[in-house]
Structure formats: structure tokens, C-alpha cells
Amino acid sequence: MPVEEAVTQNFRQDLVDSGIVIQTEELWKTYEMGTEQLHALRGVSMQIRKGEYVAIMGPSGSGKSTLMNLIGCLDTPTHGSYWLAGRLVSQLDDDELAAIRNREIGFVFQTFNLLARATALHNVELPMIYNGTPAAERIERAKKALAQVDLTDRMMHKPNELSGGQRQRVAIARALVNNPSILLADEPTGNLDSATGEEIMALFARLHQGGNTIILVTHEPDIAGHAHRIIRLRDGKIEKDERTR
Numbered sequence: 001m002p003v004e005e006a007v008t009q010n011f012r013q014d015l016v017d018s019g020i021v022i023q024t025e026e027l028w029k030t031y032e033m034g035t036e037q038l039h040a041l042r043g044v045s046m047q048i049r050k051g052e053y054v055a056i057m058g059p060s061g062s063g064k065s066t067l068m069n070l071i072g073c074l075d076t077p078t079h080g081s082y083w084l085a086g087r088l089v090s091q092l093d094d095d096e097l098a099a100i101r102n103r104e105i106g107f108v109f110q111t112f113n114l115l116a117r118a119t120a121l122h123n124v125e126l127p128m129i130y131n132g133t134p135a136a137e138r139i140e141r142a143k144k145a146l147a148q149v150d151l152t153d154r155m156m157h158k159p160n161e162l163s164g165g166q167r168q169r170v171a172i173a174r175a176l177v178n179n180p181s182i183l184l185a186d187e188p189t190g191n192l193d194s195a196t197g198e199e200i201m202a203l204f205a206r207l208h209q210g211g212n213t214i215i216l217v218t219h220e221p222d223i224a225g226h227a228h229r230i231i232r233l234r235d236g237k238i239e240k241d242e243r244t245r
Contacts (some may be wrong), residue, residue: 010088020083021181021213022048022071027080027090029066029236040066041077042236048215050181053208055216055224058233065186067233068217072184073101085181102131106175106183110190112167114159114174120146121155124174131178145173149203165196172203182213189223201226 015023029041041063048054058064069075070082073089076097082090089100107113114123124142133141146155149169159167168188175183185204189197205226208214216227224230225244232240 010091012083012086012088015083016086019050020047021050021085022046022215023081023083024070025081025083027067027070027077027082029063029070029075030078039236041070043080044233044236044238046231046238046241048182048213050213051208051211053204053214053216053226053228055218055227055230056233057218057221057224057230058239059219061235062233063236064217064219064233066236068184068186071182071215072105072107073097102127103178104181106178106180108168108171108175108183108185108188110187112159112171112191114167114170116159119156119158120151120162120170120173123159123170124177127174127178141177142173145177146170148176148207149173163196164192165199168192168196168200169203172200172207176207176212182215183207184215184217186217187219188216189220197223 025045027041027044028039031038031040044063044067056064056067070077073084076092077090080090081088084100085104087100089097092100115126121139121142124145125138128138128141143152143155146152149172151166151169151173154162154166159170162170188204189200192200201223204214216223218224228245229241229243231238
């Protein structure tokens with residue numbers, strides 16, 4: 001069944017009309033460990049609206065990485081429902097998830113995940129190559145994304161010719177280039193010194209002010225403090241969900 005046909009059968013216009021970009025309902029993720037079961041998530045229910053700036057926090061083993069993988073359509077829950085931009089994505093197969101992921105989610109990783117031999121411009125083009133965007137449009141959109149992160153003068157540089165902060169800016173431009181529903185950042189300052197980390201967080205603040213929905217996954221309180229809402233996980237459950245501003 002084509003991807004579009006599959007998702008339109010499970011679409012909720014009411015969520016879109018309400019500005020809810022993410023809705024999870026009783027998400028469970030259970031791993032079989034021999035004869036035992038490990039419950040990484042235990043019934044997580046939450047809503048995130050378009051334009052929100054949210055941090056997901058928790059100690060090691062709290063379930064935050066598992067939740068990030070589900071939100072990012074990198075995995076599916078054992079039980080429960082996940083609606084992304086109105087679509088029920090928790091029941092899609094791997095190919096359908098990949099299509100949704102490429103279109104709706106911009107990933108920013110701690111390790112940048114850039115191609116070492118490719119220029120900044122080509123690295124930013126990659127998501128559009130995967131979805132078949134024509135070359136001329138790809139280049140134009142990649143240039144605009146690099147301009148958004150103040151790297152117009154570095155677009156022909158390769159990663160080893162860029163500082164750590166500049167590499168992360170390239171990764172953020174790549175995440176932005178398909179105009180995703182959410183930017184999902186996993187420890188985005190983890191490989192940066194504190195001053196460069198603050199520059200990256202200032203960039204996220206600017207992107208949020210421009211209307212982007214941002215979800216940070218972090219264990220660092222000072223990084224989470226940049227978000228306007230913090231969801232704290234413990235033992236696979238939401239321990240606290242609070243707005244900070």
C-alpha cells in the first residue's frame with residue numbers, strides 16, 4: 001500500500017486544527033531480555049503543540065532515549081498510539097516510517113553525523129536527495145538553510161575545515177532544509193565547549209522565535225533551562241511536566 005494511502009486512513013484533523021503536532025497515548029516500549037521483560041517506557045501520554053520549545057530530561061535508564069526514538073520515528077511502541085502532525089505513525093512499517101521521518105522530522109545529533117568528504121552545502125542537500133527533490137531546487141534550499149545558521153561563507157568547506165560549532169550549524173541547517181514539523185535535538189551541545197554550546201542554544205532560541213517546534217533531549221539542566229517546557233522522565237514514566245516561561 002502506498003505511504004500516502006496508508007497514513008490518510010489514520011489521520012486526525014482535530015489534532016491539526018488544535019495545533020497539536022505530537023500526541024502520545026499510553027506509549028509502552030518493552031524489550032525481551034531472555035526470559036525477562038524490560039519496560040523502557042511505561043504508559044507515556046503527552047501533547048506538544050506547534051511552535052513549542054520542549055526539553056525531555058531524565059537520568060540514565062529513565063527512558064528518554066527510547067522516547068526520542070519513538071518521537072523520531074526510529075522505532076515503534078509495543079503498545080499505545082503516537083500521532084505526528086495528525087498522522088497515526090505508531091502502526092507504520094519501516095518504509096512508511098522512513099518516509100514520514102524524512103518529511104516531518106529534522107534531526108540534530110551530538111556527533112553531527114556529517115559526511116567527511118562532502119561540502120557543507122552537499123551535507124545539507126542530503127535529505128532532499130533521498131526524497132527526489134530536483135538538483136536546482138536542492139541547491140537553492142540548502143543555501144537558504146545555511147544562511148539561516150549564518151554559514152553562507154562556509155558552504156563549500158568540508159567538515160574538517162570547520163570548527164565544532166560550525167559543524168553543528170551545518171547539521172542544524174540539514175535538519176531545517178525539509179521544513180519539518182519538529183526539530184529533534186539529541187544532546188546537541190554534548191561535543192562542544194561551553195561557550196560554543198551557548199552559541200548553539202542561542203541559535204535554537206532564534207529558530208524557535210521564527211516558529212520552529214523544537215524538542216531537546218538532554219541530561220544537562222543548564223541546556224534544558226533554555227526550553228520553555230521541561231518533561232522529566234523517571235523509570236519510564238513522566239515524573240513532572242512543567243512550563244518554565
